Amino acid sequence: MLWGVCLLAALTAVPLLAILGEVLLRGYDQLSWSFFTEPTPTAYKAMKAIEAGEPIPGGIANGIVGTMIMLGMAVVVAVPVGILCGAFLAENSKNRFAQIVSYLTDLLQGTPSVIVGIITYIWVVVPMKGYSAIAGSVALCIMMLPLIIRSTEETLKILPASLKEAGLALGGNKARVMMKVQLPAAFGGIFTGVLLAISRVIGETAPLMFTALGCSLIRFSIDKPISAVPLLIWEFFNDPNLQELIWGASLFLLLFVLTLNLTAKYLAKKWNQ
Amino acid sequence: MESVKPILEFKKTCVSYTKQTMAVKYVSAAIEQNTITAIMGPSGCGKSTLLRAVNLMHNLYQNIRVDGEILLNGENILSMEPIDVRRRIGMVFQRPAPFPTMSIYDNVLSGFALNGIKLSKAEKDATVERCLRSVALWDEVKDVLNKKGTFLSGGQQQRLCIARALAMKPDVLLMDEPTSALDPIATKHIEELLLELQKEVTILIVTHNMGQAKRISSKSMFMYLGELVEYGDTETMFTNPSDERTKAYLTGKMG
Amino acid sequence: MNDRLYKILLFAAALIMPIVCGGVVYALVTDAYEAFEHFGFFKFLTSSEWSYTEGAEQYGALPFITGTLMTTLLALIFCIPFSLPVALFVGEYFKGTKVAAVLSTVTDLLAGIPSIIYGLWGFYTLRPIIMALNISPQGSGVLTASLVLAIMIIPYAASLSAEFIKMVPNDLKEGAYSLGATRAEVIRKVVFPVAGSGIFSSYILAIGRALGETMTVTMLIGNTNNIPDSITSTGNSMASIIANQFGEADDLRLSSLIAIGLILFLITAAINMVGKMMIKRARIA
Numbered sequence: 066m067l068w069g070v071c072l073l074a075a076l077t078a079v080p081l082l083a084i085l086g087e088v089l090l091r092g093y094d095q096l097s098w099s100f101f102t103e104p105t106p107t108a109y110k111a112m113k114a115i116e117a118g119e120p121i122p123g124g125i126a127n128g129i130v131g132t133m134i135m136l137g138m139a140v141v142v143a144v145p146v147g148i149l150c151g152a153f154l155a156e157n158s159k160n161r162f163a164q165i166v167s168y169l170t171d172l173l174q175g176t177p178s179v180i181v182g183i184i185t186y187i188w189v190v191v192p193m194k195g196y197s198a199i200a201g202s203v204a205l206c207i208m209m210l211p212l213i214i215r216s217t218e219e220t221l222k223i224l225p226a227s228l229k230e231a232g233l234a235l236g237g238n239k240a241r242v243m244m245k246v247q248l249p250a251a252f253g254g255i256f257t258g259v260l261l262a263i264s265r266v267i268g269e270t271a272p273l274m275f276t277a278l279g280c281s282l283i284r285f286s287i288d289k290p291i292s293a294v295p296l297l298i299w300e301f302f303n304d305p306n307l308q309e310l311i312w313g314a315s316l317f318l319l320l321f322v323l324t325l326n327l328t329a330k331y332l333a334k335k336w337n338q
Numbered sequence: 339m340e341s342v343k344p345i346l347e348f349k350k351t352c353v354s355y356t357k358q359t360m361a362v363k364y365v366s367a368a369i370e371q372n373t374i375t376a377i378m379g380p381s382g383c384g385k386s387t388l389l390r391a392v393n394l395m396h397n398l399y400q401n402i403r404v405d406g407e408i409l410l411n412g413e414n415i416l417s418m419e420p421i422d423v424r425r426r427i428g429m430v431f432q433r434p435a436p437f438p439t440m441s442i443y444d445n446v447l448s449g450f451a452l453n454g455i456k457l458s459k460a461e462k463d464a465t466v467e468r469c470l471r472s473v474a475l476w477d478e479v480k481d482v483l484n485k486k487g488t489f490l491s492g493g494q495q496q497r498l499c500i501a502r503a504l505a506m507k508p509d510v511l512l513m514d515e516p517t518s519a520l521d522p523i524a525t526k527h528i529e530e531l532l533l534e535l536q537k538e539v540t541i542l543i544v545t546h547n548m549g550q551a552k553r554i555s556s557k558s559m560f561m562y563l564g565e566l567v568e569y570g571d572t573e574t575m576f577t578n579p580s581d582e583r584t585k586a587y588l589t590g591k592m593g
Numbered sequence: 594m595n596d597r598l599y600k601i602l603l604f605a606a607a608l609i610m611p612i613v614c615g616g617v618v619y620a621l622v623t624d625a626y627e628a629f630e631h632f633g634f635f636k637f638l639t640s641s642e643w644s645y646t647e648g649a650e651q652y653g654a655l656p657f658i659t660g661t662l663m664t665t666l667l668a669l670i671f672c673i674p675f676s677l678p679v680a681l682f683v684g685e686y687f688k689g690t691k692v693a694a695v696l697s698t699v700t701d702l703l704a705g706i707p708s709i710i711y712g713l714w715g716f717y718t719l720r721p722i723i724m725a726l727n728i729s730p731q732g733s734g735v736l737t738a739s740l741v742l743a744i745m746i747i748p749y750a751a752s753l754s755a756e757f758i759k760m761v762p763n764d765l766k767e768g769a770y771s772l773g774a775t776r777a778e779v780i781r782k783v784v785f786p787v788a789g790s791g792i793f794s795s796y797i798l799a800i801g802r803a804l805g806e807t808m809t810v811t812m813l814i815g816n817t818n819n820i821p822d823s824i825t826s827t828g829n830s831m832a833s834i835i836a837n838q839f840g841e842a843d844d845l846r847l848s849s850l851i852a853i854g855l856i857l858f859l860i861t862a863a864i865n866m867v868g869k870m871m872i873k874r875a876r877i878a
Contacts, residue, residue, distance in 0.1 A: 169613075176862070322707060327698075330698065
C-alpha cells in the first residue's frame, strides 16, 4: 500500500512538469526584448510574415500594460476594503451580521469567475455603454476581495490575544491598537494573502472577455477596451495566424504566476518563524 | 482605624461570566498608596478576574458583567471611560508581550502613540531613558534601542513591558503573574525592581508563588472560590492566618 | 479616530459583502427574467433546443446542465485515485517531512496554474494522445475536458483531505498499533472512519470548483450544443456556452445565457454551502 500511495502521489507531479516543460520548450525562443515592448501584430501582418518564412513581428506589450493597469486599480480598491472587512470579521466573530458577512464571503469566493464576468458586464459595461479597463478591474476586484478578507481575518485571529490586550491596557482605543499593534503584527500574513490573490486573478480570462474585451494597441486610458495577457493567449488560440505567439505569452504568464506563488509561500514560512 | 485615604478601594465588587455563576463575589478591600499588595489563591479562585476588573479589561467582552464599585481616588472606575481608566492604571501580563513590530524605543513610548499623544524628540528620549532606568534595563539596551523588543531575553522583555506601563505615569500598576514565565534569576531581578518601584506607584500583583508574595508584598489577599477570604498584613497572614482555608493553602494542603 | 467612528468604518467595509452578493443575485435574476418568462422556467431547464435562427429562436439549458454534470462527475472519478494518495502521503505516511513539503508545493503550484494554460496543454498535448489512441476522432469532448479538470481539482481535494487526515489523534492510531494492526489496517480502520466526513466534504468543495471551471472546458469540450450521448462525444458546459456566446449574443439569447449563469450560480452556491457546512461539522467533531 505504501508503494501504491507513493507511486500515485508522485504521478501528480507529472502534469506540473509536463505543462512547465511544454510551455518552456515551445515558448522560450519567442521571448525577446521586442516581445515585451511591442504590441500584438494584426492577423494580416502575421500572415505576411508566415508566408515569407519570417518570425511573427510584435509581442504582448499591450497585454502586459492592460494587465498591470487593471490589476493596479483592482488592488487599490480591494486591499483596503478587504483589510477593513477582514478586521471587522476578526473583531466581531460572534455577531450575527458578521456571520452573514462571513458566509457571503465564502459564497463570493466560490462563485465561478465567468459569472463575475456576467455581473460586471451588467453592472459596468451596460451602463457605461462599452467595454473598458474599469470594467475589467471591477471584475478582478470582486474576485480578489474574498481572498483578502479571509487572509486578513485569519491572520488577525491567530495573533496572541495578549497583544491586543496589552495595547488596550495602555489606554489605546481600538482603532489605534488595530493600526499600531494588530495590523503591523499581521502584516506578513496579509501581504502573503494579497500576493496569492493577485496570482489567482492575474490569469483569469473568462471575466475579462466580457469586460475588458481586448485591444491590439498599447493603451493607458481606463474608459476604453484594453487587453490583458490571458486575453491575448485566448486571441492567439483562436487565430491560426497568431498561434506562434501563444507559447511565449503563456510562458510569461506561467512564470509570473508561479513566481508569485512561490514568493508568497516562502514569505509565509519566513514570517511564521 | 487609620485615616490614610486608600488609593484604590473595592466595594462589593462582583464579576460574572454567566448569569448563574460569579467568578468574583462581593470583594471589599482598600489598597493603600505606595504599597505592594499580593493576591493569592488556588487557580480558578478569581484572582486574575478581579485584577482585570480594575482596568476594565472585562469591558472588551460583551457577556462579562462587573457589579459593585471600584474606587480610584474616590471615583468609581466602573462608570468612567475605559480609556481614561487604562491610562491611569497600567497592566503587565503573564507572558511578556512587547509589540513585535516596534523597536525597544518605540515599545517604551507605545502608550503615547496609542493615545495619540505627540512628544518632542527630547521628551521622547528623556522618557525612554527614565523608564528604562527605573526598570534597570537602560545599561543593557541603551546601544540597541532601535532593535526589536522581541530580541531581548524573557526577563528583559518583561522589564520592557513594565517600562512601557510606567511611561504613562500610572497611579496603580496591575501585574498578572508577571514572573510565572521567567527563570528564577530573572524573577529575582523583577522582584527587586518591584520593591524599588513601590516608591513611585501602587502595585497590585497576582501571584501563585507564596514565596514571592512573602518576599515583596506588605499586604496580602487570599481568595478562594471567588471570595476574598482574608486580607491583611502579609507578615500576619503568613505567621498567623485567621481563616482555616488560608492556613490550608499556605501549608500546601490546598492546591 | 474614536471607537465609534472606527466601528462605523469597519461596519461600512463589511457592508460591501451583502451589497455585492445582493447585487449579483439581483442582476442575474432581473436579466434572466426575460428568458424564463419567454420559455417558462421548467421548459427552459428541460428543453434541449438551442437555435438562434431569427424568428424561431429556441433556447433550453438541458444540454449544458448535462454537459456540466458529466464533466464534473467524470473529473471527480478521475481525481480520487490521485488526490487520496497525495493526501495520505502528506497527512499520514510522510507527515511533517521534507518530501511531504515538496509534494504539497507541487500541488500548490498545480493549483496556481491559470486555467487557460491548462486548456492549452489539454489541446496541444492531451488531445493528440486521445486521437492517437482512437478514443475519439476529433480528440476534444467530454472525456478530454474531464481529464484536465481532474488534474485541476486534485490540489483542492488533496490539501483539504490531508488536513483532516493530519488531525486524526495519535492515541487512536497508537491504540490500533498496540493491538497489532498494520499501517494499512490503521488507515482503513482508524484514519478513514475518523477523517471520513472531512475527506468527503473536501470532495464536495472540489466539485464546486469543477462546476464553474470555464476556459479549460471551453477549449476542450468541442462546443456543440447537444446533449453528449457518450463520454467521448462533444458538448458544452454551462460555463463554456457562456464563454463562447456571451460576446456575440443580444436580447433573448443574452437573457438565456444569463439564465444559465443564474442556474450555475445557484448550483455552485448550494454545493459550496453544503461543503462548508460539512467541513465546519467535521472540524468540530
